[in-house]
Amino acid sequence: MTDWTGRTLELEVGPVAHGGHCVSRVDGRVVFVRHALPGEVVRAEVTEDKGGSFCRAEAVEVLRAVPERVPPPCPLAVPGRCGGCDWQHATPEFQRELKARVVAEQLQRLAGLEWPVEVEALPGDVLGWRSRVRLVAGRDGRAGLRAHRSHRVVALEKCPITVPGALDAVLERRWRPGTEIEVTSDGDGRVHTRELATVRGKRRARQLTGGEAVQHAAGRDWRLQAHGFWQVHPAAAETFAGVVREWAAAPAGALAWDLYAGVGLFASVLAGQVGPSGQVVAVESGHRAVSDGERNLADLPQVSWRAGRTEEVLPSLPGQPEVVVLDPPRSGAGRAVAGALAAASPARVVYVACDPAALARDVAFFGEAGYRLERLRAFDAFPMTHHVECIALLTR
Template sequence: MTPKTDWTGRRIEVEVGAVAHGGHCVARHDNRVLFVRHALPGEVVVAEVIEDKGGSFCRADAVEVLRPSADRVDPPCPVAVPGGCGGCDFQHATPAAQRSLKASVVQEQLKRLAGLEWDVEVEALAESPLGWRTRVRLAVDRDGRAGLRGQRSHRVIPIDDCPITVPGALPKVLEQQWTPGAEVQVTHDGDGSVHVTELQRDAEPRLAMGTGTAVEHAAGRDWRVDANGFWQVHPAAADTLVSVVTEFADTVAGATVWDLYGGVGLFGAALAERVGPTGSVTVVETSTEAVESGRRALADLPQVKFVRGKVERVLGSSEMDGQWPDAVVLDPPRKGAGRAVVEAVCDKSPRRVVHVACDPAALARDVADFAANGYRLAALRAFDAFPMTHHIECVALFTD
């Protein structure tokens, strides 16, 4: 039996190739692939293997740069380095280069998984790639100190602050002692209030700062939402996405619209304004807290109906019988909508489907499923809603 290859700890000089989905670039050595973080395409680096399970690939960090890219810069954060925090993937690249890398990833995923050639431009949401993160989940080490996790690790990296987080949100939290092994959710809301909750397994959340109810402002409304629940992390993201979603949906007065995975009804509110009192918007959401928040926030819009439950179940239930939506909006979790949901939506023959996606691979799989059901990708916009990281937000329009 051939012994399993294990290069863990080995340092290898490689020339770095294209960026890949996940915040790393591809290099090759001895007929194996190395996924290298802290590198840029075209660079020559010394890569140290940090994870090797013996297959066709392993994971590595660029620990020395022998031939740097013209796009390389010094990371603004001292722990955005090999062996440091796993949160930021591209602090060593200029903001323009980061957006270019993300565009390449979306294009590659569309080509590989959907067989589609598509030019992608990633649009910036703000001039600075720093100070945007309004929600942070910290981990607590065995000494009770809060920090951020290392890449693909449970190891807690101590920090004094985080440069991509809204200034002032973290220092007081990081000075405190917390329960070892817990997590600490920090939310800086639209009014500038900071809400901090300690989360422990098999224990009730403990509110340590603020009220636990975040006030957010988007779509011309004030929202009161669970500080630990979902809301767009970048301050400019919510209104930007609302604008694009409503433009792509292109609804008119009296139309019927579905807002699937609708949360508190952010998109539903804007769509309801478009369809007016003679139209209808059905928001489907699995979170009880989000549905309750949405019903309170949109009580002045009787054309909006909330249905609580998993989208897969609700679409096959009597609650949606008799509805033939003119437009459908989907904002699924990172794994995407999936074939069953795509087929259920397409069976209703909507004129337009708007898909909000935070994962390029999941989006590409959904694009392929829509194509198999007769819906083509008609438009795509991509936004750098998570600067310094490999994450990206896309809005896709499908028409039949």
């Protein structure tokens, strides 16, 4: 088959697909095209073609726009430049509609469920929300983000979706080429910065500012390693904790599990429900997160911690939980974890998901094991990008 890389195609843009692009078809091949919107006609340049049934392209000229198209607020959110955002060229309302279509399509295709989906906005603006960023220094030493599906670094002067002021000091200086720089703006507005560099073949981290972040959610003040896991959107942790509280509904005295627990945000919610006579088991593989969690929840003796990978720890957990909360990584929980949880027979499973495809696959696995999807909420926790956060309630 001829390599189409560099070829310009005139395309009628079809439906949105998972991953921040839309689908078109040319001569029997699928073209995944970025910087376009469903219903548009565009000229697109093929950027990647590995043969087979599909290739990738970027819309370099819009011949017929849809009403939902807007100028991107960042001049780098265009073909060939920064790959950090996917949908800056769409209105915020249409971005959420596109994400809703993706979640619904994944549920239908992978779980066989026809499910109406609405993606809800979180409090705050669609700009200035990103509180955690990992940058990389290019050959000229300037910090930036990588182009889409590329190692090429696009230097930044500012980033409109990042918390205002968080990147100022990082972008003003020059770095050793290849250095990665992690920046976190915490709940008190303090900026924490560390560099990750490879020196003589060894990966080294050096804290430059801060180190211990303070966050606020679920009625508590949290102190944790600044670059450990915490929700990126400032309103996400509080919002998700509220949904978990409503759907978990763990009775007093019950046993509850919090899997992939992080520093224990959801464990704290469950602990408040089961009370001193109940028990919450939190499972987390990150040892620093476990130590931070134990420290933050030291006033809740009903919470106990297990350090290790969920799939390895799960078979050894005693008792029958009334409710399980899990917040797995982007790859999802998987068939083995779903089966083990079903064998434990909780009445309710509250599943927090950052990837709709992984969620849909796991909903199917839970379905095979006797659980059905009862409720679903989706949140625009990453405006301007294709990412979407979902919370599902599964019942026996």
